[in-house]
Amino acid sequence: MLGARGKVGAEVCRAVESADDTELVAAVDAGDDVEELVRAGAEVVVDFTHPDVVMDNLRFCIEHGIHAVVGTTGFDQSRLDQLETWLVDAPGVGVLVAPNFSIGAILMMRFAAQAAPFFDSVEVVELHHPDKADAPSGTARRTAELIAAARREAGSAPMPDATSTGLEGARGADVDGVRVHGLRIRGLVAHQEVVLGAAGETLTIRHDSLDRVSFTPGVMVGVRSIGDHPGLTVGLDAFLDIG
Numbered sequence: 001m002l003g004a005r006g007k008v009g010a011e012v013c014r015a016v017e018s019a020d021d022t023e024l025v026a027a028v029d030a031g032d033d034v035e036e037l038v039r040a041g042a043e044v045v046v047d048f049t050h051p052d053v054v055m056d057n058l059r060f061c062i063e064h065g066i067h068a069v070v071g072t073t074g075f076d077q078s079r080l081d082q083l084e085t086w087l088v089d090a091p092g093v094g095v096l097v098a099p100n101f102s103i104g105a106i107l108m109m110r111f112a113a114q115a116a117p118f119f120d121s122v123e124v125v126e127l128h129h130p131d132k133a134d135a136p137s138g139t140a141r142r143t144a145e146l147i148a149a150a151r152r153e154a155g156s157a158p159m160p161d162a163t164s165t166g167l168e169g170a171r172g173a174d175v176d177g178v179r180v181h182g183l184r185i186r187g188l189v190a191h192q193e194v195v196l197g198a199a200g201e202t203l204t205i206r207h208d209s210l211d212r213v214s215f216t217p218g219v220m221v222g223v224r225s226i227g228d229h230p231g232l233t234v235g236l237d238a239f240l241d242i243g
């Protein structure tokens with residue numbers, strides 16, 4: 001485990017230790033020697049650290065032939081391309097990058113993409129605890145990309161928006177043409193709403209992670225599956241039987 005003393009890392013350590021078919025061989029956090037992963041013979045590394053350090057961690061894992069299950073966010077296309085490049089020299093190694101491991105969040109993204117072509121307007125609102133480093137959240141970024149792809153494929157018209165003047169940021173970030181708004185509120189964990197609208201109606205799809213245990217079943221699916229999936233996989237959907 002990389003990020004073993006972090007909020008999610010601590011939950012993952014508990015899940016790995018309490019399962020019959022997995023063993024926690026190394027619990028590494030900031031300041032610890034990453035070589036411990038190799039000395040301990042880790043077959044799979046789970047990374048819940050920080051966007052600033054995750055790429056160095058993954059280069060280390062790939063170079064040492066260790067599969068990786070990555071929850072850390074802050075990934076854009078250039079980072080994913082970099083991982084693909086490193087993986088060319090390590091053909092047996094699998095890396096899973098999943099912006100959200102909770103089954104509810106994965107379904108929320110699916111439902112949003114499915115609904116998006118049926119409405120004129122779609123915007124994403126993500127709400128998180130204020131200790132979060134990245135904005136928008138990885139989940140919101142991925143949701144917006146999926147919505148944009150679904151609308152492109154359906155030939156949807158551009159979304160209506162008459163804004164011609166306003167304060168910078170007031171309309172959120174533009175991710176692939178989809179507006180994403182971020183709130184950072186003490187007391188929250190991880191929440192997201194996708195708000196869709198057409199003449200005379202709106203549809204709101206909301207997901208709430210109320211506790212970080214919501215992420216661990218999905219992480220365990222990733223840990224058990226990644227060895228059979230060499231190369232880069234983005235999103236846990238590929239390992240779930242959800243069509």
Ligand SMILES: NC(=O)C1=CN([C@@H]2O[C@H](COP(=O)(O)OP(=O)(O)OC[C@H]3O[C@@H](n4cnc5c(N)ncnc54)[C@H](OP(=O)(O)O)[C@@H]3O)[C@@H](O)[C@H]2O)C=CC1
Binds near residue numbers: 004029070073100215
């Ligand atoms: N994909 C998903 O389902 C989810 C993803 N996340 C993402 O996971 C990441 C971590 O979230 P969270 O647990 O809340 O954050 P935390 O800050 O609670 O935990 C991160 C931990 O990683 C440690 N760390 C920092 N640098 C290194 C390093 N080089 N090697 C090993 N450990 C290191 C930190 O130490 P220190 O504090 O001393 O710097 C800290 O203990 C974030 O990017 C978050 O967005 C979160 C929830 C779910």
Ligand SMILES: O=C(O)C1=N[C@H](C(=O)O)C[C@H](O)C1
Binds near residue numbers: 099100133138190
């Ligand atoms: O930092 C968090 O807490 C979370 N990060 C992930 C993200 O950026 O989407 C997943 C979840 O939202 C919790």
